[in-house]
Amino acid sequence: MTEKEREELEKEYQIWEEKLKDLPQCSLPLFNTISDIPLKIVYTPLDIKDFDYLRDLGFPGEYPFTRGIRHTMYRGRIWTMRQFSGFGTAEDTNKRFKFLLAHGETGLSVAFDYPTLLGKDSDDPMAKGEVGVCGVAVSSLKDMEILFDGIPLDQVSTSMTINGPAAIIWAFYLITAEKQGVPFYKLRGTIQNDILKEYIAQKSYIFPPEPSLRIIVDIMEFASKEVPKWNTISISGYHIREAGSTAVQELAFTLMDGFTYVEEGIKRGLDVDTFAPRLSFFFNSHLDFFEEIAKFRAARRIWAREMKNRYGAKKKESLLLRFHTQTAGCSLTAQQPENNIIRTAYQALAAVLGGTQSLHTNSMDEAWALPSEKAVLIALRTQQILAYETGVVNVIDPLGGSYYVEYLTNKLEEEAYRYFEKIEKMGGMVQAIKAGFPQREIAEAAYRYQREIEEKKRIIVGVNEFILEDEKLEIPLLRIDPEVERRQVERLQKLRKERDNIVCEKRLKELKMAAKSNENLMYPILECARAYCTLGEITNALKEVFGEYKEEAFF
Amino acid sequence: MKKKIKILIAKPGLDGHDRGAKVVARGLRDAGFEVIYTGLHQTPEMIVNTAIQEDVDMIGISILSGAHMTIFPEVLRLLKEKGATDIHVFGGGIIPDEDKEKLYQLGVGKLFDPGTKISEIVEYINNYFKDKS
Numbered sequence: 001m002t003e004k005e006r007e008e009l010e011k012e013y014q015i016w017e018e019k020l021k022d023l024p025q026c027s028l029p030l031f032n033t034i035s036d037i038p039l040k041i042v043y044t045p046l047d048i049k050d051f052d053y054l055r056d057l058g059f060p061g062e063y064p065f066t067r068g069i070r071h072t073m074y075r076g077r078i079w080t081m082r083q084f085s086g087f088g089t090a091e092d093t094n095k096r097f098k099f100l101l102a103h104g105e106t107g108l109s110v111a112f113d114y115p116t117l118l119g120k121d122s123d124d125p126m127a128k129g130e131v132g133v134c135g136v137a138v139s140s141l142k143d144m145e146i147l148f149d150g151i152p153l154d155q156v157s158t159s160m161t162i163n164g165p166a167a168i169i170w171a172f173y174l175i176t177a178e179k180q181g182v183p184f185y186k187l188r189g190t191i192q193n194d195i196l197k198e199y200i201a202q203k204s205y206i207f208p209p210e211p212s213l214r215i216i217v218d219i220m221e222f223a224s225k226e227v228p229k230w231n232t233i234s235i236s237g238y239h240i241r242e243a244g245s246t247a248v249q250e251l252a253f254t255l256m257d258g259f260t261y262v263e264e265g266i267k268r269g270l271d272v273d274t275f276a277p278r279l280s281f282f283f284n285s286h287l288d289f290f291e292e293i294a295k296f297r298a299a300r301r302i303w304a305r306e307m308k309n310r311y312g313a314k315k316k317e318s319l320l321l322r323f324h325t326q327t328a329g330c331s332l333t334a335q336q337p338e339n340n341i342i343r344t345a346y347q348a349l350a351a352v353l354g355g356t357q358s359l360h361t362n363s364m365d366e367a368w369a370l371p372s373e374k375a376v377l378i379a380l381r382t383q384q385i386l387a388y389e390t391g392v393v394n395v396i397d398p399l400g401g402s403y404y405v406e407y408l409t410n411k412l413e414e415e416a417y418r419y420f421e422k423i424e425k426m427g428g429m430v431q432a433i434k435a436g437f438p439q440r441e442i443a444e445a446a447y448r449y450q451r452e453i454e455e456k457k458r459i460i461v462g463v464n465e466f467i468l469e470d471e472k473l474e475i476p477l478l479r480i481d482p483e484v485e486r487r488q489v490e491r492l493q494k495l496r497k498e499r500d501n502i503v504c505e506k507r508l509k510e511l512k513m514a515a516k517s518n519e520n521l522m523y524p525i526l527e528c529a530r531a532y533c534t535l536g537e538i539t540n541a542l543k544e545v546f547g548e549y550k551e552e553a554f555f
Numbered sequence: 556m557k558k559k560i561k562i563l564i565a566k567p568g569l570d571g572h573d574r575g576a577k578v579v580a581r582g583l584r585d586a587g588f589e590v591i592y593t594g595l596h597q598t599p600e601m602i603v604n605t606a607i608q609e610d611v612d613m614i615g616i617s618i619l620s621g622a623h624m625t626i627f628p629e630v631l632r633l634l635k636e637k638g639a640t641d642i643h644v645f646g647g648g649i650i651p652d653e654d655k656e657k658l659y660q661l662g663v664g665k666l667f668d669p670g671t672k673i674s675e676i677v678e679y680i681n682n683y684f685k686d687k688s
Contacts, residue, residue: 114569114620126598129625130569203571203595244574330574334649334669367669368649369621443577450578454672463670477651480621553594555564555580 001045009046030457033291034449035246037411043403051406056301060396064304066297066409067397068355069320074393080358081383082159084326086111086136087370088484089491090146093136097151099373103380107358108189109159110147111135111370112169117204119165119539122488131485134370135161139492140534144172145179154182158189159234159324159358164206166193167215167522168538171529174227190231190280190324193219196257196429199551200438202239206539209430211546215521216261217268220275222522231280233261234324240438241284242330244446247295250284251412252419253429253438255302259420260429262311276307277317285347285354286328292347293399294408296323296354302413325351326360332367336462337475340364345382352392353399359383369477436552443555492534499532507531508541515545560684561589563611565602567630570620571595575647575669579615582673588680599629607639613664613680616646623650627658643683647671 061071363371645664
């Protein structure tokens with residue numbers, strides 16, 4: 001745009017804006033994004049004044065990857081439809097996996113129960129009432145073998161949502177593959193293994209930050225040599241968002257966590273290009289449609305720029321922000337649950353327009369329970385309809401060039417950099433977490449959002465408007481039989497009797513020795529797994545050396 | 556001067572979903588109650604001990620993990636064992652209706668669903684103490 005053209009446009013815009021003054025406009029709901037970015041009624045070239053196509057967007061598959069990480073995007077391959085699932089015993093979940101694969105799912109994603117997420121065995125006193133309830137119980141290699149029984153691990157990619165005890169659960173998986181005759185180098189999948197967001201949001205931490213980061217670098221180093229197709233960390237904004245953050249906070253804290261892992265790897269002396277290509281991301285897709293799309297686009301651009309300029313990555317793969325998306329669990333309502341199908345469909349569309357590599361769509365009943373088979377099938381069908389019926393896969397980044405979307409992408413990026421600066425001033429993410437900074441920012445945003453709903457500044461259908469009086473829940477819920485806990489505990493106790501306990505003791509002792517040295521812990525953990533040491537035993541051995549993390553309670 | 560109503564917001568079990576607990580704790584504080592928050596990963600023993608030590612009037616338990624049928628009865632049992640049945644227990648989270656009925660019969664106070672307004676909880680607490688006095 002020439003200077004003259006711009007002046008002309010500005011003049012015309014002012015004339016147009018003048019006309020708005022006399023027209024009625026509602027004052028509610030809020031005309032702000034969920035991140036509280038105030039919005040104009042319309043966007044024009046004036047809002048992206050310095051726009052430079054090649055610098056800001058580039059072509060798909062080309063730096064800075066704003067439009068997508070692949071040249072062909074969904075024409076080359078549809079995103080992976082990956083439904084997070086796990087409940088009850090390993091047998092129950094194995095059955096659900098086979099059901100999903102039979103109906104066209106293309107990747108597996110394991111949800112573990114709370115005891116497992118915290119490195120506790122199913123017979124731990126703290127596990128009472130929680131075994132197999134929020135996910136599947138995996139206390140040893142034995143459970144993992146059952147979980148993947150009849151599923152050839154060289155043919156599926158498996159994502160595992162596991163963080164505190166990621167190294168141990170991954171070791172169970174690796175040995176399961178070995179027993180199936182599948183070599184490590186053929187395995188594809190992801191362990192979440194993002195401990196920083198645990199301290200920030202999801203709170204399934206075990207050890208303090210420093211030893212946790214050491215284990216993560218051990219995993220990155222081990223994988224780059226032995227399991228080269230494995231995604232070693234899924235740097236996650238999802239849980240940050242679920243805890244109540246804004247889109248800006250999700251973007252900023254997640255990328256900052258990512259930078260921290262990169263810096264830790266470099267500090268160990270690893271070449272950034274050996275591990276960066278295996279870092280992947282995981283974002284939330286919430287209700288604010290355009291803000292979400294802008295968030296995904298901004299994330300790709302920032303990551304590529306920082307990896308190249310700040311961390312000196314040379315390989316193209318190191319610059320790519322590959323990501324999984326899950327629709328926002330926290331946006332599901334307990335009221336009129338069928339409405340959640342519609343919410344999820346819009347959120348899924350935002351993820352696809354934002355260029356996601358894989359997607360989980362929530363089921364309508366998930367504000368109440370883990371999804372029933374019927375509900376999860378509708379959720380999967382939502383993705384298939386999007387992929388095969390709507391035509392949105394035909395053209396890459398179809399919103400690229402929209403004045404509004406480009407403005408919002410720039411704005412989110414700018415706000416994210418503001419957070420980066422603040423956190424760097426605090427001495428980096430680990431220090432910021434210890435000071436409770438991201439935790440407080442999120443709690444503040446969650447409270448603001450709740451107040452906006454209570455004051456009806458934001459309308460949630462069925463919750464604060466369009467309410468059904470005396471609503472009765474009419475969808476069937478999945479219930480976990482308390483027998484699950486008994487059966488699981490029984491199996492674990494049988495294992496403890498049948499395995500070679502002398503070898504177990506020896507392996508655990510070797511692990512503790514390794515933990516005190518600088519040795520890569522993956523090797524001794526694999527040996528523990530092979531000997532059928534349990535998750536709790538291995539975790540406790542490491543706790544003896546590393547201690548436990550406790551967070552300060554505040555609200 | 557009348558003593559402020561004192562409430563312990565408790566987060567039992569292994570569940571880390573503390574968004575609701577924190578939002579409610581803050582909302583109740585802003586509504587004029589005295590609020591203590593336990594933090595995460597509390598056992599029923601820890602919750603009951605804190606409640607007695609802090610001399611609270613009510614315990615509000617936030618639970619989204621599905622372990623409610625284990626946690627609530629245990630908290631009630633411990634309160635009875637320690638002679639502290641004057642402390643009223645209520646809660647919120649993901650609790651299906653049929654479980655709610657069972658827990659109400661055991662003597663648990665109101666169980667709030669996701670999507671509840673803080674003002675409804677405030678009203679419930681005020682009514683509870685109005686009825687008592």
